[in-house]
Amino acid sequence: MSDAPPDQGDYRPEIATATEVRPLTATERLFHLILPHRALGHLPGQFVQVSLPGIGEAPISVSSSFTRTSGFDLCIRRTGNVSEALHRVKAGGRVGIRGPFGCGAPLEKCMGQDVLMIAGGLGLAPLRSLVQYICDYRDRFKKVTLLIGARTPETLLFADEYNAWRNEGKINIEATVDTAKKGWTGSVGLITNLIPQIEIWPTSTVVVACGPPIMYRFVMRKLQQRHIPDDRIYLSLERRMKCGMGKCGHCQINDVYVCLDGPVFRYDRLAALPEAVS
């Protein structure tokens, strides 16, 4: 790893310091990282490649908005080699960072519009960046709604921040879980159940959804029933990635590079890529 700022398109990571690490759930941790020479300079929806020497690299979405601090947050779920090792990094520890990569969320499109964000599970990690951005520039957006789905109340991410998002950000938040014990006051059931309940003006709403591909299948049906045009719906895709720069072809679907052209795509542009959301 080099300590110098990287060239554009460089494969060498920069070393970032984890200034804070906190567990969010049994499987997710939130890392606050700082780069030595620069702010990350990312937009909501973009991702970085995070690495540990001798172990490997993984694409991770940035979970905070550039409007907040000089550093940035990553919410990492423990799933395999790299993420397991990252979970062992403590405050003061160092990790490699390349990026930011990808084209991010459609901020311009959302401005002056109602915004509906739909987050399934870990999908709230990238959307938190957009939520923070909206809270910080609230007057640029009209009605903002955030639908959140998780397996159980215990696996809801950033639950301690919902009140601030509701009160300061004036965001209407509805959370639903697949199962819960008595005492849970939110909804129980699929995230799609929440869509018929919200007030939607189809031609002045922009939808940004992030979650597992199976969620997109059912969410798209409900959004179409609510007559939201396909060119007002954006989905964030996940593909296996290596370079993050449109060079290696790992993330390629036909002529589309998810790392470069996405990961956030307008739904009508995915029409020619049926495997993208299946």
Add this chain to the structure above:
Amino acid sequence: MVDTKLVRQMALFEDFDRKEIEELAELCSIREFSKGETLFAEERPATHLYTLLKGRVVIMMNGVRGQHALVYTVQPGQAFSWSAMVPPRRYTASAVAVEPSEALIVEGRKLAKLFKTRPQSGYKLMCRVAQLISKRLRHTRLQLLNIHDWQTPENSESKG
């Protein structure tokens, strides 16, 4: 007796003709429930078919050791308690209002009696009830798969 307009808006009774809607309106009534009130209890005889008009109702099941699992939240506009239409007519779960709520209710046996003489309309209603049950089944399957993180025999093997 409730307003026929209200009955016409219910998904269960879509496509019913004016006469049928009038007859249905005779059988329906509106009930209010306060927060925390039990609408019906698991295993009890299932008497009424409900459509939620306002508020929120949670469907819960008794688990082992007296624990309750919340399995579904009914949102306004949704029908529930299909057990009232299907033998053995026992509630398969309990329903509790988690907010002050209002529901349109109709007695299952009276519905059955009404449609006995009009099998075509009865068939239409039972198709809607079957749709309701099938939708709940699909949702339950998806919820289960989510809970188990979509672990199928194939992908759990490949994860080692």
